[in-house]
Amino acid sequence: MEEKVKDIGTDEQQEYIINIGPQHPSTHGVMRLVVSLKGETVKNVEPHLGYIHRGIEKMCESLTYPQIIHLTDRMDYLAAHMNNEVVCLAVEKALEIEIPDRVKVIRTLMSELTRIQSHELFWASYGMDLGGQTCYFYGLRDREMVLDIFEETTGGRMIVSYNCPGGVMYDLHPNFQKRVKEFLKHFRKVLPEYDDILTNNVIFHERTVGIGPLSLKDAISYGITGPSGRASGFSCDVRKHEPYSAYDRVNFNEVLYTEGDAFHRYLARVEEMRESMNIIDQLIDNIPEGPYAVKMKPVIKLPEGEYYQRVETPRGELGVFIISDGNKTPYRVHFRTPNFANLSVLNHLVKGFKIADLISIFGSFDYVIPDIDR
Amino acid sequence: MRSIINYLKDIFLGVRSLLKGMKVTSKYFWSPSSIVTEKYPENRKTLVMLERSKGEVIMPHNDKNEHHCNGCGICQINCPNGSIEVISKIIDTEDGKKKKIIDRHIYNLGQCTFCGLCVKTCPSNALAFSTKFEHAVFNKALLIKVLNKPGSQLMKGVEQ
């Protein structure tokens, strides 16, 4: 069955504990939620993590810097390109190398395409979680076009491994511009249909408006970044506050709302898709010529010290912290992943809502579980 | 009175939003040209894979059965999880000098993570990605492949 229903215990207040088990269609990964209910209202949710812990941070201690990249792909696999980018940016910042313009623009374009496809998958699976199963197929149909763009340039669809310290691994494919423009044209035509099916639907409003409101104070104190935090009014977009790559030369709006309920978290992501399309529009026609990578030494050794770099992934702020002691492998690598912080607020938000709302709130934060466990 | 008007307006707007949603789905129902399913095993002949797709790592040989690999082992050093093992041997050349050439280049497809470092860092461009993606086998030992074909030799002019 879909959930492992285990009657762990009952107590005298007619409270019982059920298990939304590790395998479940709507937990987007392997996560165990131990929910204690009173009637239909949720009193406490305890997430149990670690089912997909692979020891990525420890593995990085025995790999050289170019070899770390392929492991980061697999942390938040929907934002694979940004995970690669953050490690490359940290290494480049530590070595103080100057990156060519072409590399910056390529990285920005790929990041924004990654953001679109990740929010697309969020839209698809959120619709499916709430019961409108056609949303899944419409979302994935359009995401295929982005994955084809990735495959043509990098060779991989979801696990791209495209960045490397000093630049990117291959130059853009000659068809890249044409395909991206086709995709933008198709997607702009199709996005109003998504609004018709889900965003303006009265049943969807009933399921998400007013559910799980996150106040601005809570968002700041729990560290909720990304569209989930911006829906509560927390202006935390790393692309605006600490621009990296080519973000300082494009104009875009930071999508902020104040209500902070599940509906506005959803709406923030849909609006971000539109903003990403604007960014791509501004960059796609003037990709500067030049080298696509800087010649690096065969063995990269970072000077001793601690380095931190952050990027904006579709789920929030991803940061990498590298302690180097001068060798070719780092001493310690730590990733500050957005999903880990976003998960901490789940218990606080769900108290008092019904069990069906738990699915709605869980889905609106758009967790990717391997990112939590690493 | 105001509440009755709001009530009726709510109902009207709700029903209208539902009808709009149904219009989109029925539009897709009536257009079979929007079906995106690819009938996979039947369309193998016309299937076009994109040229840079990472299917597996191969060592391209030209029609004289020559390759570029000189057994330096840089790919083995760079592979993050040990999927490549380069076994080289020492032979005598015509000049009487001893030269190291590649004996077997063993590649473990089952363990490869397709990071592309071996392809990128090879100094003689001996390795490349091929687009063949049908690798399913029943015996894991079949996934350990020897990349240099028997009887092949190093192409003339490739540096050491």
Place this chain on the structure above:
Amino acid sequence: MLTSFGIINYLSAQSVPWWKVFYDFTSLTKNIDAGLHNAMSPFWTIMTEMVIIGVLFLLFYAVVGLFLVYAERKVCAFIQNRLGPNRVGPFGIFQTVADLIKLLFKELIPIKNADHFLFNLAPYFVIIVNFMVLAAIPYALGLHAIDLNIGIFYVIAVSSMSVIGVLLAGWSSNSKYSLLGAMRSGAQIVSYELSVGLALATVVILAGSMQLSVIIEAQRTGWFIFKGHIPAVIAFVIYIIAGTAETNRGPFDLAEAESELTAGYHTEYSGIKFAFFYLAEFINMFIVASIAATVFFGGWMPLHFGADNGFNRIMDFIPPVIWFFAKTFFLIWVIMLFKWTFPRLRIDQLLTLEWKYLLPINIVNLLIMAFIVLMGWHF
């Protein structure tokens, strides 16, 4: 053998072409009846006729059930831009047969602490109720098994008994979560029956009788959805919404939903008993659609506007059987579209919809319809 003898007798005795039978089945049925009476005593005639009708309905149930399961998967697939079953048989038409064979092979797991008698009885409740309702529906001119003078009342009353099957299934499974699911389903079905009943009562006012054949005859000059304009349209919309909620389908399927918890009243059933519940859900959908087709869209009556004129005669070319099934399958398509387009409603929102929205509108609509009929403002 005797009946076929009767048919051949009839056809060879008259010079009527064979295809006329499809326009009016009464001649065929009367002749079979006469043939049987000639051969046996009245008691055995009735017995034989009942057995024949029972077997026909069993076949109908099975065939329509299989067809609807296949149709649901194909409709769902086309909406979602994909192909659906397409490998088992040409265009996948034998997919349901393959699924049925698989279900027949499954082990019927007996639950240790469950109430065995009720556990085994529950599926039969829903099936028998479905048969009883199927018998009352007019499929074509002359193909009407029981033409009661309280037709609609009978249909509503009998279909309410299916809730007993649901509750029995949940209770006898001896599982907390089956019981919860069954309670929710039961509450949902019982609430929406009110709306179904009142919506149908609205049409009864327009028609003036509860007998289904009289209702269809009254639509000879135009379907009720055109004749009783505003209140009939509102009644139709309410009936369709309440009908899908009755069958636990569409946006109202929280009790058996996949991504929510409590898995529903039929969790503990496996194999053929589960197949019974599953088929019963589809036949329920067929019943809802066919009753809507009968009272709102004229049943087997072709589309007529006004009294006898050229347009009506063109419409009469298509046999009534085809009209009936076309209307029913169109409404089934609409119900399937509901399920695959909309997200799910939460259980309290479901009940709010019924008690705070559908019921008041229904009552007001009933008054409006009564007023319109009194003043003669319908067509």
